[in-house]
Amino acid sequence: MEDFAFTKVDFEALKQVDVRTVDRDTLVDIGTLKIDGNLPREERLKEFVRQVKNPYCFKVGKIAVSVSFSDDEVSFEQRMEHYLQTL
Amino acid sequence: METQNNGFCYADMYLRISREDGDKTESDSIANQREQILAFLKERPEMILRSVRVDDGYSGVNFERPAFIAMMEAVKNKEISCIIVKDFSRLGRNFIETSRYIQRIFPCLGVRFISINDNYDSIQPKTSSDNLVVPVKNLMNDAYCRDISIKIRSNFITKRKNGQCVAAFVVFGYLKDPKDRHKLIVDEFAASIVQDIFKQKLEGWSAQAIADRLNEEAVLSPLEYKRWCGSNYASTFKRNAKARWTAVSILRILKNPVYIGILEQGKSTTPNYKVKKRFDVPKEKWICVPNSHEAIISRETFENVAKILLSDTRTSPWEDMVFPLSGLIFCGDCGRSMVRKNNAGSGKPYYYYICSGYKNKAGCHSSHSIRAAHLEQAVLAALQQHIRGILNIEHTLNAIDHLPYAGRQIQKTDQRLKAKHREIEQYRDYQLRLHEDYVDGILSRADYISFGARYTEKIEEAQRAVYKLEQEIEQLTAGYSEEQQWISDFKRHQTISELNRKLVIELIGKVLVFEHQNIQIQFQFQDQYEHAFEWIRCLPVAPKKLSNRDVC
Numbered sequence: 001m002e003d004f005a006f007t008k009v010d011f012e013a014l015k016q017v018d019v020r021t022v023d024r025d026t027l028v029d030i031g032t033l034k035i036d037g038n039l040p041r042e043e044r045l046k047e048f049v050r051q052v053k054n055p056y057c058f059k060v061g062k063i064a065v066s067v068s069f070s071d072d073e074v075s076f077e078q079r080m081e082h083y084l085q086t087l
Numbered sequence: 088m089e090t091q092n093n094g095f096c097y098a099d100m101y102l103r104i105s106r107e108d109g110d111k112t113e114s115d116s117i118a119n120q121r122e123q124i125l126a127f128l129k130e131r132p133e134m135i136l137r138s139v140r141v142d143d144g145y146s147g148v149n150f151e152r153p154a155f156i157a158m159m160e161a162v163k164n165k166e167i168s169c170i171i172v173k174d175f176s177r178l179g180r181n182f183i184e185t186s187r188y189i190q191r192i193f194p195c196l197g198v199r200f201i202s203i204n205d206n207y208d209s210i211q212p213k214t215s216s217d218n219l220v221v222p223v224k225n226l227m228n229d230a231y232c233r234d235i236s237i238k239i240r241s242n243f244i245t246k247r248k249n250g251q252c253v254a255a256f257v258v259f260g261y262l263k264d265p266k267d268r269h270k271l272i273v274d275e276f277a278a279s280i281v282q283d284i285f286k287q288k289l290e291g292w293s294a295q296a297i298a299d300r301l302n303e304e305a306v307l308s309p310l311e312y313k314r315w316c317g318s319n320y321a322s323t324f325k326r327n328a329k330a331r332w333t334a335v336s337i338l339r340i341l342k343n344p345v346y347i348g349i350l351e352q353g354k355s356t357t358p359n360y361k362v363k364k365r366f367d368v369p370k371e372k373w374i375c376v377p378n379s380h381e382a383i384i385s386r387e388t389f390e391n392v393a394k395i396l397l398s399d400t401r402t403s404p405w406e407d408m409v410f411p412l413s414g415l416i417f418c419g420d421c422g423r424s425m426v427r428k429n430n431a432g433s434g435k436p437y438y439y440y441i442c443s444g445y446k447n448k449a450g451c452h453s454s455h456s457i458r459a460a461h462l463e464q465a466v467l468a469a470l471q472q473h474i475r476g477i478l479n480i481e482h483t484l485n486a487i488d489h490l491p492y493a494g495r496q497i498q499k500t501d502q503r504l505k506a507k508h509r510e511i512e513q514y515r516d517y518q519l520r521l522h523e524d525y526v527d528g529i530l531s532r533a534d535y536i537s538f539g540a541r542y543t544e545k546i547e548e549a550q551r552a553v554y555k556l557e558q559e560i561e562q563l564t565a566g567y568s569e570e571q572q573w574i575s576d577f578k579r580h581q582t583i584s585e586l587n588r589k590l591v592i593e594l595i596g597k598v599l600v601f602e603h604q605n606i607q608i609q610f611q612f613q614d615q616y617e618h619a620f621e622w623i624r625c626l627p628v629a630p631k632k633l634s635n636r637d638v639c
Contacts, residue, residue: 011616019605020419030472037581041479045616048476055477055616060465063457064605067469069614070596076612077479081486082387083593086286087570 147180250379291588
């Protein structure tokens with residue numbers, strides 16, 4: 001875990017991976033990730049990226065999944081908070 | 088009936104007043120008009136007064152006035168042969184129509200027309216100056232209305248631009264401020280119903296299902312609620328004895344930006360003061376004022392609902408709600424929506440999605456078929472791991488701890504329960520009065536039974552709603568409501584256990600499906616890796632920089 005050189009992760013390059021052409025065998029199954037919920041947020045984030053290898057492209061079973069994010073300024077936490085307020 | 092006999096004639100006096108037209112309350116008062124005409128008749132014993140026709144509060148811009156219509160009926164039936172008014176403006180203020188009556192209709196019907204103050208009597212020989220003066224006088228009378236119309240219209244425009252509400256009745260969820268009738272204040276009771284409607288839409292309910300549920304819970308529809316609050320509101324569209332919630336009324340609420348504080352006015356208008364028919368105004372000409380009053384729905388919720396309303400969804404006949412991903416799944420190649428299908432014919436039935444462009448042979452070359460269960464599992468797993476890995480869970484758990492959820496819900500439900508009890512009391516009161524009227528002989532036995540049955544039905548409906556609300560409060564107090572269960576699950580597992588429509592709508596914009604089981608999930612929040620890693624990267628670097636500077 002300590003060896004993970006997060007500062008060298010090239011997120012721009014990872015983002016460019018095309019889910020239509022990527023070799024599925026090189027992708028990590030996101031269901032197999034083991035992240036300790038007790039870790040502080042930064043550590044969990046590092047663990048997530050270390051284990052998933054490419055946070056923009058992974059697989060779930062037989063399905064290759066790519067994710068993209070929005071350009072607006074709304075954060076994940078804000079969306080969750082709003083969801084909770086509408087309960 | 089013979090109206091002219093031996094020099095005698097039967098006459099009606101016509102009296103009209105309208106403050107809207109700028110009539111002077113003193114000289115134009117009904118009493119004053121009557122007095123003048125009676126004095127005129129006193130000197131003319133050959134004229135016999137048949138009826139006094141009074142239109143109190145009717146504008147002279149048009150002739151849609153009950154007393155005037157009745158008088159014209161009497162003319163057509165030859166019951167009278169003479170009409171007497173104080174002046175032309177009492178007959179009407181619409182130049183074209185008034186001239187038509189004086190110069191064409193009255194002569195055609197053979198009726199004599201007298202306007203006392205204008206010194207006009209249709210049977211007197213006309214001088215050339217009469218032919219000029221009469222139209223000019225009518226034109227002047229018309230000008231009054233035109234002038235007032237312009238003043239009122241410009242006053243309304245100013246008020247609308249200032250964010251003041253000029254509507255006679257306010258939208259469901261708000262009340263007029265008793266201190267300032269142009270200001271909207273939140274009606275807590277109705278606002279809670281509006282909030283529930285938005286919430287249910289986000290949960291995946293169709294507009295019809297929401298309406299059905301509200302009717303089942305005997306929640307008063309906007310029209311009935313207005314009347315119940317004592318408002319004099321009436322609608323020509325009301326067909327049933329009790330107006331019910333419909334999909335249309337739900338959609339009208341879901342699309343109305345008044346709930347996020349935007350006041351939209353001037354949506355329809357009349358072409359001029361003479362025409363009463365209303366025409367829609369193009370949207371770009373509406374007067375919209377944001378933040379003119381307190382919002383009862385957040386902008387995010389309103390936008391999420393607008394997104395759902397734009398998407399093409401269908402609720403299965405066997406389900407109450409749409410599927411969590413309905414309307415969000417699109418073909419990654421042609422961009423058309425993916426449709427859910429069932430291969431019921433096979434031994435192991437399952438649901439799958441295929442591209443509608445391919446299914447309808449509309450240009451997509453491949454079916455892009457993907458099993459629904461696999462797709463939903465992929466989205467769920469992606470969301471679960473993102474919540475575990477990148478969400479600032481402490482922030483979210485903190486937000487949960489500060490949620491006034493249970494208390495707020497109990498309060499809301501309790502409010503509704505009290506309102507229902509009041510409603511039952513009111514109906515019982517009506518029943519009692521009905522019985523008194525029957526005993527006093529005011530009401531026939533048949534009417535008493537029919538009205539009584541109607542109130543009994545209303546009471547029973549309200550009692551069923553009371554029972555449901557009481558159960559709801561019990562569940563909330565015990566912490567068994569669906570939302571409370573979700574919160575406790577989330578706290579325990581620190582992630583979600585299943586996809587729910589509301590969360591999907593909040594977090595996901597679209598899911599694109601490519602060939603060979605490849606998908607792309609478009610999240611509705613910003614990329615946090617780069618931000619977070621930027622910050623982490625700075626940690627070891629920052630002290631070094633500082634020490635360098637110290638050396639310098």
